Amino acid sequence: MGFRVAVVGATGNVGREMMNILAEREFPATEIIAIASRKSIGQTVGYGDKELKVVALDTFDFKGVDIALFSAGGSVSKEYGPKAAAAGAIVIDNSSHFRMDPDVPLVVPEVNPQALAGYKKKNIIANPNCSTAQMLVALKPLHDAAKIKRVVVSTYQSVSGAGNEAMDELFTQTRAIFVNDEIKREKFSKQIAFNVIPHIDVFLEDGSTKEEWKMVAETHKMLDPDIEVTATCVRVPVFVGHSESINIEFENPLTDTQARNILREAPGCLVIDKREDGGYITPVECVGDYATFISRIRKDPTVKNGLNMWVVSDNLRKGAALNAVQIAESLINQGLLKAAA
Incomplete structure (x- = not known):
């Protein structure tokens, strides 16, 4: 027995990762269907040692599909x-x-x-923003231990979060700099190669960007509406892997040693925190891994019950594709989804 799974947006960065992760984790699927727009007809995508032909979304009948993983953009x-x-x-x-x-x-x-038990209202479950997902994996066990009052987060987000075209733009701009060609901007508002851009998504009336708003709103919906959150989201010239500098203020005392020990036992977390040269994780080292890596855990002496930490994760994996597959697995593990006999 198993499940019939459709992956919508299978030719994109996240869609391909979904296919990889379904195979890697041996998800109990009797059939995997790769779906994309009509322009992708004729393409194939990898699923384990197989190559699956892409089918068109606009003519696909979802009847009989148990799980549909969507990663094709908001309009789709x-x-x-x-x-x-x-x-x-x-x-x-x-x-x-x-x-x-x-x-x-x-x-x-x-x-x-x-x-997840509330999915039956619309038969839809939402995956959070990639930067919020990795942050909350690290914050949840600490919130349970000492109750978080306030979070100040600055993100260093890779270009893969903006899609294939963004990755191509970083590559072509970098090459252009080395050969003294014209720097062309199409995806980003400013040059991304050898630069950082404090602007992700559209600007809102209060001066924040929608990406920053998402981190606040999603934290309130998933973790605790009483936590004060302020975010600054920055695009950096990294291909894959989001990083975050997080400052946390707790209601109750929590030492850096206690936090380190809690996070070492927490699901999805991997603490790499040696106070020496190279004793921390960077985006280059997180690519292809499932974990949310946590480093640089230390006391913030400027506030009562304050800590700082550095959090890194592969945004295409935990931030998007892995989290979606884990949701499907959790539905099965909780008995909310059962295979047909």
């Missing part, structure tokens, strides 16, 4: 997510479209797996 999710859900598939959506819908659970399995 808006149009086809409800159609797939109405056909009986449980939709796990990676876009931002459904995240703030009160009838759609927003879930990181290590943080709020109990929220």
